[in-house]
Amino acid sequence: LQHFVKNATNQIVMNCADIDIITASYAPEGDEEVHATGFNYQNEDEKVTLSFPSTLQKGTGTLKIDFVGELNDKMKGFYRSKYTTPSGDTRYAAVTQFEATDARRAFPCWDEPAIKATFDISLVVPKDRVALSNMNVVERRPYPDDESLVEVKFARSPVMSTYLVAFVVGEYDFVEARSTDGVLVRVYTPVGKAEQGKFTLEVAAKTLPFYKDYFNVPYPLPKIDLIAIADFAAGAMENWGLVTYRETALLIDPKNSCSSSRQWVALVVGHELAHQWFGNLVTMEWWTHLWLNEGFASWIEYLCVDHCFPEYDIWTQFVSADYTRAQELDALDNSHPIEVSVGHPSEVDEIFDAISYSKGASVIRMLHDYIGDEDFRKGMNLYLTKFQQRNAATEDLWESLEKASGKPIAAVMNTWTKQMGFPLIYVEAEQQEDDKVLKLVQKKFCASGPYTGEDFPMWMVPISVCTSEEPTCAKMQILMDKPELTVVLKDTKPEQWVKLNLGTVGFYRTQYSPAMLDSLIPAIKDLSLPPVDRLGLQNDLFSLARAGIISTVEVLKVMEAFVNEPNYTVWSDLSCNLGILATLLSHTDFYEDIQVFIRDVFSPIGERLGWDPKPGEGRKVLLGMGAFRGGGKKKGQGVWGGEKRAGRLSCGVGDKRSGI
Numbered sequence: 223l224q225h226f227v228k229n230a231t232n233q234i235v236m237n238c239a240d241i242d243i244i245t246a247s248y249a250p251e252g253d254e255e256v257h258a259t260g261f262n263y264q265n266e267d268e269k270v271t272l273s274f275p276s277t278l279q280k281g282t283g284t285l286k287i288d289f290v291g292e293l294n295d296k297m298k299g300f301y302r303s304k305y306t307t308p309s310g311d312t313r314y315a316a317v318t319q320f321e322a323t324d325a326r327r328a329f330p331c332w333d334e335p336a337i338k339a340t341f342d343i344s345l346v347v348p349k350d351r352v353a354l355s356n357m358n359v360v361e362r363r364p365y366p367d368d369e370s371l372v373e374v375k376f377a378r379s380p381v382m383s384t385y386l387v388a389f390v391v392g393e394y395d396f397v398e399a400r401s402t403d404g405v406l407v408r409v410y411t412p413v414g415k416a417e418q419g420k421f422t423l424e425v426a427a428k429t430l431p432f433y434k435d436y437f438n439v440p441y442p443l444p445k446i447d448l449i450a451i452a453d454f455a456a457g458a459m460e461n462w463g464l465v466t467y468r469e470t471a472l473l474i475d476p477k478n479s480c481s482s483s484r485q486w487v488a489l490v491v492g493h494e495l496a497h498q499w500f501g502n503l504v505t506m507e508w509w510t511h512l513w514l515n516e517g518f519a520s521w522i523e524y525l526c527v528d529h530c531f532p533e534y535d536i537w538t539q540f541v542s543a544d545y546t547r548a549q550e551l552d553a554l555d556n557s558h559p560i561e562v563s564v565g566h567p568s569e570v571d572e573i574f575d576a577i578s579y580s581k582g583a584s585v586i587r588m589l590h591d592y593i594g595d596e597d598f599r600k601g602m603n604l605y606l607t608k609f610q611q612r613n614a615a616t617e618d619l620w621e622s623l624e625k626a627s628g629k630p631i632a633a634v635m636n637t638w639t640k641q642m643g644f645p646l647i648y649v650e651a652e653q654q655e656d657d658k659v660l661k662l663v664q665k666k667f668c669a670s671g672p673y674t675g676e677d678f679p680m681w682m683v684p685i686s687v688c689t690s691e692e693p694t695c696a697k698m699q700i701l702m703d704k705p706e707l708t709v710v711l712k713d714t715k716p717e718q719w720v721k722l723n724l725g726t727v728g729f730y731r732t733q734y735s736p737a738m739l740d741s742l743i744p745a746i747k748d749l750s751l752p753p754v755d756r757l758g759l760q761n762d763l764f765s766l767a768r769a770g771i772i773s774t775v776e777v778l779k780v781m782e783a784f785v786n787e788p789n790y791t792v793w794s795d796l797s798c799n800l801g802i803l804a805t806l807l808s809h810t811d812f813y814e815d816i817q818v819f820i821r822d823v824f825s826p827i828g829e830r831l832g833w834d835p836k837p838g839e840g841r842k843v844l845l846g847m848g849a850f851r852g853g854g855k856k857k858g859q860g861v862w863g864g865e866k867r868a869g870r871l872s873c874g875v876g877d878k879r880s881g882i
Contacts (some may be wrong), residue, residue, distance in 0.1 A: 303316075333567075341356070401430040417476060504606065678705065696724050
């Protein structure tokens with residue numbers, strides 16, 4: 223290890239876990255080597271102290287350590303992954319998973335995101351095995367002591383954090399391509415399944431140029447490998463240049479995999495490749511800022527998939543899978559702010575959850591909409607250029623976006639990241655000649671009922687307003703930075719409906735006055751309100767009814783208007799909410815009535831689709847299935863254990879990510 227001693231000392235403290243050090247020495251530049259005389263392991267803190275007989279003077283030098291570690295079965299650190307060969311034999315691959323704090327199980331190091339270094343990696347492996355690491359192979363030569371082994375040397379890595387280091391040794395097939403910007407892309411699959419890596423290869427080859435153009439920063443490595451690991455606790459991990467995946471998040475059978483599996487794989491690939499810039503090139507200062515790393519990637523994965531596959535209608539799925547899920551959890555009294563202070567690294571896994579991922583992604587989406595795409599991209603380029611190969615905090619991103627947009631980004635975003643929960647916006651309208659006067663009131667939304675706390679939390683809420691004149695364009699955009707606000711919609715006739723939260727982008731729920739709600743019913747029935755707005759409207763209504771804020775009767779009146787609904791994702795959310803209501807009424811006198819009501823709502827779509835598939839129908843019917851995907855991204859810790867997201871249940875159906 224190339225090492226720099228800042229202050230004279232006779233001890234070096236490093237991270238180390240499940241490792242036995244045999245010898246250690248320090249050689250100051252141009253001076254004699256000093257051998258360590260003692261190794262004191264602090265197992266609880268996963269540290270080791272190397273003691274030297276003389277003082278190590280300030281300056282550069284080389285620290286050499288001989289040690290023995292374990293190829294463990296914990297699915298973290300450097301571990302063994304069991305797989306079965308096509309002939310039925312059981313074998314093992316050696317693979318790594320270092321995030322958050324497990325590089326220390328593979329080699330002694332300073333295992334914190336802000337302590338970056340370059341890495342020169344060589345692996346001695348059986349000559350019939352594939353050996354991969356972050357960088358490209360520069361030399362492969364026979365190992366002098368054993369003719370069955372080879373030594374594989376990899377190029378020096380850029381400056382990077384320890385949690386992004388990776389190496390894999392095993393038996394794999396691969397498919398390859400070059401992206402339009404010249405990066406070699408390979409997808410490694412189990413032996414005999416190379417065909418199942420072709421869809422992922424197509425996605426990755428499209429995704430790298432998209433991010434290069436979006437950030438206006440080139441991908442900094444000469445290659446990127448994506449590999450399916452048989453035993454993998456997470457859904458995927460964004461190791462720089464060598465991204466590891468659970469098999470279900472990478473492999474697509476061209477003949478048998480359904481539309482939802484393709485969409486899921488495309489999202490996971492989009493997520494992990496976004497991290498190659500946002501997370502790897504620029505890394506969080508400390509785990510407190512993890513939400514930004516994951517929330518950003520969880521938002522931009524959808525932007526990328528929408529670019530590559532516009533036919534997926536992926537943003538409507540985002541609202542169903544991420545946005546509404548985050549609101550369900552964040553409305554509970556035991557939620558937590560997006561940004562959580564992390565003291566000891568052992569606390570990191572606790573924050574790989576739906577608040578970090580899904581609420582994080584939702585508020586980034588709202589921020590992008592508030593700033594506008596052009597200024598957002600300028601701000602991202604400023605941030606990535608300024609902090610490349612360094613570390614940054616959340617505030618650094620806000621500062622870059624503020625410079626690019628001229629808007630009060632930090633002030634707005636602090637109200638969303640540093641306090642838990644989100645607002646309910648009550649709106650009523652009064653006609654004044656040819657104008658509509660809207661009165662808006664914000665209060666904290668609670669799933670348990672109207673908020674009655676003594677404090678009055680407030681958010682700076684970007685609000686968009688559209689009308690029946692142009693349902694897909696904002697007639698007015700305002701920043702609500704006070705508890706109550708009155709605005710005037712010019713030239714809005716009495717017969718025109720008004721809707722808040724165009725595109726269901728703002729992270730709030732809306733309660734309309736009865737008259738405003740009634741005026742929206744025809745727009746649902748004739749489908750002039752876009753699918754994502756129809757989904758958001760009914761989801762708000764059901765949540766308000768469950769919280770006891772409005773009557774269920776009001777909700778059911780609106781639900782009758784969904785008889786013409788053609789969109790799968792809207793139906794999936796609507797059927798989920800009706801199912802919850804039916805369960806609540808299951809032992810009451812109203813149960814038969816609600817069953818009849820549900821049959822009436824579903825009958826038209828049931829008759830239209832029928833029980834038997836029709837030519838050309840499959841893809842269309844499956845569109846939107848992404849709301850119910852099995853698989854996942856990283857950490858596998860409880861609910862949405864996170865890319866790190868463990869599978870959650872949504873209305874009895876396993877939702878999309880077991881572990882990202």
